[in-house]
Amino acid sequence: VSTFGEALLAARARLGAAGVANAGLDARILLGAAAGLEQAGLIARASDLLPALAEARFDAHLSRRITGEPVARILGEQEFWGLPFRLNEATLVPRADTETLVETVLAEARRRRGPLRILDVGTGSGAILIALLSELGEAEGVGIDVSEAALAMARRNAERLGVAERAAFYLADFAAYSGETFDIVVSNPPYVRSGDIAGLAREVRDHDPHLALDGGDDGLAAYRTILARLPDLLAPDGLLAFEVGHDQGVQVQSLCEAAGFRDVTVCADLAATPRVVSGYRGMSGSRRGNAKIELGKLRITG
Numbered sequence: 001v002s003t004f005g006e007a008l009l010a011a012r013a014r015l016g017a018a019g020v021a022n023a024g025l026d027a028r029i030l031l032g033a034a035a036g037l038e039q040a041g042l043i044a045r046a047s048d049l050l051p052a053l054a055e056a057r058f059d060a061h062l063s064r065r066i067t068g069e070p071v072a073r074i075l076g077e078q079e080f081w082g083l084p085f086r087l088n089e090a091t092l093v094p095r096a097d098t099e100t101l102v103e104t105v106l107a108e109a110r111r112r113r114g115p116l117r118i119l120d121v122g123t124g125s126g127a128i129l130i131a132l133l134s135e136l137g138e139a140e141g142v143g144i145d146v147s148e149a150a151l152a153m154a155r156r157n158a159e160r161l162g163v164a165e166r167a168a169f170y171l172a173d174f175a176a177y178s179g180e181t182f183d184i185v186v187s188n189p190p191y192v193r194s195g196d197i198a199g200l201a202r203e204v205r206d207h208d209p210h211l212a213l214d215g216g217d218d219g220l221a222a223y224r225t226i227l228a229r230l231p232d233l234l235a236p237d238g239l240l241a242f243e244v245g246h247d248q249g250v251q252v253q254s255l256c257e258a259a260g261f262r263d264v265t266v267c268a269d270l271a272a273t274p275r276v277v278s279g280y281r282g283m284s285g286s287r288r289g290n291a292k293i294e295l296g297k298l299r300i301t302g
């Protein structure tokens with residue numbers, strides 16, 4: 001029998017010895033979850049004895065973490081955009097990097113008037129679409145994925161996070177999906193080169209679904225496929241925003257330009273890594289406001 005404080009110290013040493021990075025942080029999160037306490041509660045109860053049930057749960061959590069299972073998988077939940085997303089084996093753990101994609105789309109959405117329609121291609125847990133709908137009270141959106149299990153979790157997340165009335169999730173392959181057109185298409189597609197998957201950290205390689213990772217031989221297959229579908233899915237002057245791998249910014253920018261997108265820019269994430277490529281469909285001129293001026297000019301000269 002040990003106290004909360006002793007259990008935490010022992011766990012940190014155990015995880016550290018097993019080569020787990022951030023051993024102290026992971027130990028605190030897992031102990032909090034096992035005991036049903038917030039971090040402040042753990043500190044307040046440092047010298048109390050750890051109840052047997054919590055100790056057993058904590059031990060089970062630690063054993064899983066030692067084999068490389070990430071904390072988010074053990075708890076079945078990950079915070080994204082300040083919201084708690086439930087996860088299952090078919091959903092990628094949403095990454096903090098992907099918040100850059102949400103920020104890019106929000107900046108554009110706030111420049112536009114009227115209710116927006118947003119398509120999230122490869123929605124997984126629904127993280128991107130649900131974060132956007134939580135910020136844009138009038139927007140509606142569709143998330144598509146080829147995994148029925150991921151979609152079930154996305155629907156559940158939309159319910160729990162209060163946006164289900166404005167979100168629909170469909171089983172569809174992005175190579176073939178069609179339906180209506182959207183004002184904004186956003187996607188964090190699979191973008192890891194097939195040959196690089198074996199060398200990924202075990203937390204990713206062994207626990208994230210390969211369907212969510214594998215971007216084909218050069219990692220760019222999904223971008224090409226999605227770009228080919230966009231004429232049917234994105235309204236003229238609509239915004240496309242892709243998340244990209246750390247070394248894919250320039251290549252995806254070129255693919256977007258070759259597909260006829262305008263003002264294609266690459267944005268960095270908080271770690272200064274190129275992370276989002278975005279651009280506009282069809283119309284010439286820079287951002288939406290200027291594009292209207294260009295049209296006016298055309299009318300005058302024509």
Ligand SMILES: C[S@@+](CC[C@H](N)C(=O)[O-])C[C@H]1O[C@@H](n2cnc3c(N)ncnc32)[C@H](O)[C@@H]1O
Binds near residue numbers: 098124126172211
């Ligand atoms: C990198 S994950 C992104 C998940 C989520 N949007 C996020 O950012 O956390 C890519 C997603 O694309 C889905 N996917 C893979 N191939 C697909 C395809 N051909 N059509 C539709 N979705 C696909 C995967 O199931 C996975 O959920």
